[in-house]
Amino acid sequence: MDGTSPNKLKVAYLGPMASYSHQAALACFDNEEYLLEAQSQIKDAFAAVQAANGSDFAVVPFENSTYGTVVFTLDQFVDQESKYPDLLVCGELYLPVHHCLVGHASKRRSANLSQEHVWDDDNQMQANCNPKRSSTLMKGLQHVSMIYSHPAAFGQCEQFLSLYLKGVRKQEVSSTSRAAEMVAEEGPGSRSAAISSSLAADIHGLQLLAESIQDQDDNSTRFFVLKNGKSNPRGLAPSPRQPSNTNGDKWKTLVSFTLPQQPSGTLAEVLQIFKNHGLNLTSINSRPSLEHTWHYVFLIEVQGRRDEADGGAMNQALKELDTKTKGWKWLGSWRDRSPT
């Protein structure tokens, strides 16, 4: 952060420093031009963008390819208490997520190596327990008696953990980078390890005990970039600085809606509205609305763009939602960055 540059645009991200959200923010927002500010919770990142004189943008995780949707982020979009009336998605970013086991290497080689798991500090071992994944063990793990990480990271590394660290105690903490920080705080004699990024290991002075330990080699997380639609109605997230092949000439739109209490098939009818206008549905999620028991808010993503300047297909489809929903909210349109 740079307190000497008050004119920089501010970008909130889910911290602490070295989190995957931080890496996603750095991929879009140049540290030289933007002031990146860590937030301790997803809801704080939403609140920072809503606040007058708050952040100009925020970067939050939306879904992981192995673990699924981030429920905390969905619930901020549901926004049951209307805390974020002006918040809109204005960009997305797909970040490959390669988890590492990080910690303090054991001082001595254990005499207790099983034949199956032979390793050597000089000759890294490929542990191919799944055709979709190849982990690399860098150090012995026999001394590890406790693992810290975020619940989602535990969920993404189940095969590695059951193969190499079966029965070792797990402690869930608020983020993978906080997990690395805790191991660093325990000092060199600690028998704890963390599942985190290699960046977090670098920052906290930890060693890589194993690399690429996620169940799926192509594990990745999709992040949304948020803005305040009232103070910055036409703003879009900058393009990622290292773009891969993407659908960037296409657009996506996020919409939430609720149905009347007697649905009579209206979810199918709402989705059919978009289809009738040639707009493809790319994701659907539901969360409790808390208006009534067993009543839901649906969040859908549809290919296409709402543009006030024209009367295009999306604008027409959204107008028709009035007839089939109890209520609906446009939550932003942005360039599709999904890998092709």
Place this chain on the structure above:
Amino acid sequence: MDGTSPNKLKVAYLGPMASYSHQAALACFDNEEYLLEAQSQIKDAFAAVQAANGSDFAVVPFENSTYGTVVFTLDQFVDQESKYPDLLVCGELYLPVHHCLVGHASKRRSANLSQEHVWDDDNQMQANCNPKRSSTLMKGLQHVSMIYSHPAAFGQCEQFLSLYLKGVRKQEVSSTSRAAEMVAEEGPGSRSAAISSSLAADIHGLQLLAESIQDQDDNSTRFFVLKNGKSNPRGLAPSPRQPSNTNGDKWKTLVSFTLPQQPSGTLAEVLQIFKNHGLNLTSINSRPSLEHTWHYVFLIEVQGRRDEADGGAMNQALKELDTKTKGWKWLGSWRDRSPT
């Protein structure tokens, strides 16, 4: 459990004893007629029903009205490794969930009561911080310095915790009943408390520090009853012993499906199939399929029944899924017990 009655049908439930799943199991399956067996994880309950000579039924949580779907249960239905080919839902149960704060009462009245939170052991205080909820404080909470519970229970009691126990450390554990057990193990001098059912407090000899602390008064959890469709193709869960007004003459069906990689609007088309047959969609969830990155399995519930004996609307609709999906699986039909 009763080892003297080997002929009793066996019912697996997500334990430990006194869990909400145990209460749900007891509501359907009489302890005199059935042998109820605790399982330590949701996947163990699924495996028990799949196994030859395993359990005849299992009771697992599917969704909570405040906190949403139970992802661990969804992922067992997705069944990426085809571990449960014969598993079918054969019943459902809606259980009101009233959480309590349970622990050891403080030995002395604290002198540090704020005016806002005055309480008296003889005159219970109603804490109305939300029109949908009224908690009852039974004891002082000033001594509580640590709270154990399941993550879902923390999520269902956020308002109570932020009002009365702001800043108190929280430790996530595998179930609410395990949380109560841990507090009991710490003994009478412990400053820990658990969020659990009052039944768990009874069983573990703990006191109720506060009752009905969930954010929503009508908080409830929906459980599924599972069976093995191969060994018990026509079996249905017994009716709950204290039935409320329900839609019990109607049926529901659970189906999972995946879409081709180039969806071209086919999710809307799949849902339209059911609508065309007059079958109402009541829930939709999606999870990563893990076949390809950003490819999903959809799980839908539809009103209606698959019945091999007739060619009814559901049977016809399911046949049409072949034309629009990459693959699909019928996961059971059961009597609708949703509250009317």
